[in-house]
Amino acid sequence: MRQKHDRYEIDDDPRRVDAKRVHAWLATTYWSPGVSMEVVQRGLRGTSLVVGAYDAGQQVGIMRVISDKATFAWIADVFVDEAHRRRGIAGAMLRFTLGHPEFQGLRRWVLATKDAHKVYESVGFKPLPNPERWMILKQEDAADNARAPG
């Protein structure tokens, strides 16, 4: 599937993903600092949907979805190249994802964010109504997580 957002293309073709560029971005983030190329590529292979934003063929944004395509979806690794921010690209990738025909009728979409709540609020996300029902198992010894906060 492919859509236009101003001059940008939003596309879910995994063959278009520039793994080198995506790795360079993700290695700078607060949630996966220093992540290895191997982990990025393994994650991309295991992803249910990878949405890219492209400007004249060059990748300028990414978002991926981990889902059973029936009840549940987790949005991860949302990143827009600094030179292209505040032009609605993240919003366009989110609307593309939430409207995707393979992901309709799910019970829950979830994600975690340190400071980009507004981006997700603009498409309907709200804080967890009952965080006490949620649990997490952190693998502190995972090499790639060693420096990741949160």
Ligand SMILES: CC(C)(COP(=O)(O)OP(=O)(O)OC[C@H]1O[C@@H](n2cnc3c(N)ncnc32)[C@H](O)[C@@H]1OP(=O)(O)O)[C@@H](O)C(=O)NCCC(=O)NCCS
């Ligand atoms: C967060 C990020 C993905 C936003 O991408 P973007 O393409 O610039 O976002 P958009 O232009 O689609 O903005 C969508 C909405 O969020 C707001 N917004 C965008 N970036 C924001 C930020 N950093 N803080 C607060 N609000 C922000 C916009 O004002 C807009 O709201 P509006 O429609 O009411 O005007 C981008 O800044 C980024 O890649 N940051 C570094 C990585 C990161 O933090 N990713 C998110 C992890 S959860």
